[in-house]
Amino acid sequence: MENILLDKRFIKDIENQEAQYWSEYYLCCRNPLTKKLGLNVNIVDGTVCCSVSKIDVLAFNRAIGIGLNYPVTEDHIKNIIKYYENAGVKRFFIQVSPAAEPDNYKAILNNMGFKHYNNWAKFYKKLDMKLSGFKSNLIIEELKLPETELFDNVINKAFEFSGGSEVLFTQTYKRPGWKHYSAKEENKIIAAASMFVCGKYASLAIAGTLPDERGKGAQSALILRRINDAFDAGCEYIIVETAEDKPEKPSASNRNMKKLGFKLAYLRPNFIYEFH
Template sequence: MNTLVPPSVAEQSEAEALFRFETAAPEPIRTALGLNATRIGGGVVLSMRNDPTRYWSKALGFGVTGPVTAGLIREVCDFYRAEGTPQAVLQIAPAFLPEDWEAICESEGITAGSSWVKLVAATEDVVARADALEQSPTGITVAPVGAGDAAEWGSVLVRAFGMPEEHYAQLSAYSAAQPGWHPFAAWLDGEIVGTGTMYADGDTAQFFAGGVLPHARNRGGQTALLAARARAARDLGCRFLVAETGAETPGTRNPSLHNMVRLGFRVAYERRNWNWQPLPEAA
């Protein structure tokens, strides 16, 4: 396991960014999406009841301030049951999974899903590699997002990930002006075609929502978005970068993973997505 950034820091970096991204949404968006959140056992529990993407209901950041126990997971699942959440994902670093995790999963209706890769980097290393790149983006320009571009940026963000625009574009756009967030866009021929943002907190910058629309891919846009955020993180005094992406499975290739590794990110660990659904009530 890579120890440049310990799992405790890497997990809480992501958890805090997601908590702030979702809970800062204006009330009409929260109501439409059925969005609610709480903090339990040092982690965050995010519920989006009306979420056809099945992405935004997540519980993560556990194992840092105390152990992961059956009682803790029961409390998390009780929150989801009370919210009427149809499904959620629990994300726990492998270092923090307890010995009785299998029994806990069986008790709460939790099953193993896909895996993500947690990546970390020293900010200066990524900036140095970005500066040394010989190739520049083909026709792509990357710059910070201003208030006048936030709505278009939010729309592109969700479309790049195949999510519906209604409500989700506004949720994303609203984050652009929130404290601690630093959004960037990639432009091609005057059109926003890529997005990437980061949440800066002390020594750490959490990368989030890096994506490019299909017609503008393979031009170096995602690498340019990574580099721009790394330079911004350096200027903000952040020493470390944290990011996540899908783990590769046999026969698949994740370009995002390779772009980050090429820029100096290191794989810290793979983390399983644990899928929760409410158990059928006993007759």
């Protein structure tokens, strides 16, 4: 696929893959956790809308896949705003891929009160062969059931999430298509990661390292393990989202992907809406 960056079908596929794996975090939750966090997920005019009303974190309160199934219209945007208003969030953002229609979606969003907030980078890697490992003292293995709380602890400290939201990411443990991993040093879990597989695509989902344990190559080792597991599962592509790598705000995850052969598919703008 030489012109993969221009292939709207490919873009739609990987956007839908992200919407599927991210929404599973919400769908797998049950009370009292759902009530405690104010969790909700719904499809509004073809757009997957996820909300965590008790936690003001934009990654948790975002709309994925807009303009892929139906063209963006003012009525469409009004319905999305209404969803988040009813959910009780303070703010949210809409993520718009290059496959979104119509081309003037920015003008529509601006007219509805949205502002450009930042960009996320979408990467992909074609899986042609397994990759050889590199020297490391870390042990990479699949997460065991008694270790799920340790996984949550790593994610909590890595991202400084609040309100207990870090437990979202082990709700999918042992669910179809999901694998969770740990990186251990002297039998201590210092990093964690997960992967979601569906059809020919694999997604590198949540991943984090304890702040005091960074710089030991844990994430590179976890990425490598997931690449090879995705290849063994018959996937053709592995995809991931990271922050944009900017001189004033560098992204270690972004740079790790490039080092391991991932290619930038596109930068995806995030448009924020704030309730007053």
